[in-house]
Amino acid sequence: METMVSNSTVSTVLFRRPFAAFAPVRTVAAGGTLRIASLLSPSPKKFSLRFRSRRQLRSRLCCSSSIRRKSLTICGVMEIDESQFSDVVLNSDLPVLVEFVATWCGPCRLISPAIESVAQEYKEKLIVVKIDHDVNPRLIEKYKVYGLPTLIFFKNGQEVPGSRREGAITKVQLKEYVDALLESVSVT
Missing domain, CATH: 3.40.30.10 (Glutaredoxin)
Structure with a gap:
C-alpha cells in the first residue's frame, strides 16, 4: 500500500525538523523505495533509495553516500x-x-x-x-x-x-x- 507524503509529513515523521529541500515523495509505510526530486538545483535531480524502515531511511539520507549529492545540502x-x-x-x-x-x-x-x-x-x-x-x-x-x-x-x-x-x-x-x-x- 503506497501513500503520498508531503514535505511537512517528511519533516515531522522522518526528520523532526524543516526539510524543504525535497518535493513531495511517494513511500511505503514499512519499507520500499523513496523517490526524491531536489528543488535546490536549476535542473531537478531525482534520487531513488531503497529502505526497510524509517530509521534506515533517515540514516541513509543524512549519513550515507548512497545518494550522490554534488552541491545538495542535507540537514x-x-x-x-x-x-x-x-x-x-x-x-x-x-x-x-x-x-x-x-x-x-x-x-x-x-x-x-x-x-x-x-x-x-x-x-x-x-x-x-x-x-x-x-x-x-x-x-x-x-x-x-x-x-x-x-x-x-x-x-x-x-x-x-x-x-x-x-x-x-x-x-x-x-x-x-x-x-x-x-x-x-x-x-x-
Missing part, C-alpha cells in the same frame, strides 16, 4: 568529494569545518546529529562539510586521516594548527570546540 551539512574540495574548502571566505566520515563508522553516525545542529546554528559564521573516507582516498592521504570521525578546521585555505580532532564528541563539547576555534581565527 545543513554539505557532502563533497575530492573534485569540490578546493572550491568549497580552500577557496572559502568563511571558516570551514571538515568532517571525515564513513558509512560503516559507528561513531560517525553517533555525532551526526551534533554536527547537523552546529551547521544550522553557525550557518552565518561557518561552513560544515562531510567527506566520505572510502570515496576520497587522495584527501585521506593528503591530510593524514587515521581515525574516524576526524574534524579539521580550515581558514583561508589552510588547516588551523591544533584544530584536528578524532573520535566521537558530544554536542556540548563540539560547540565548545567550534567556539574556541572561531574565536582563535577571528583574533589572528
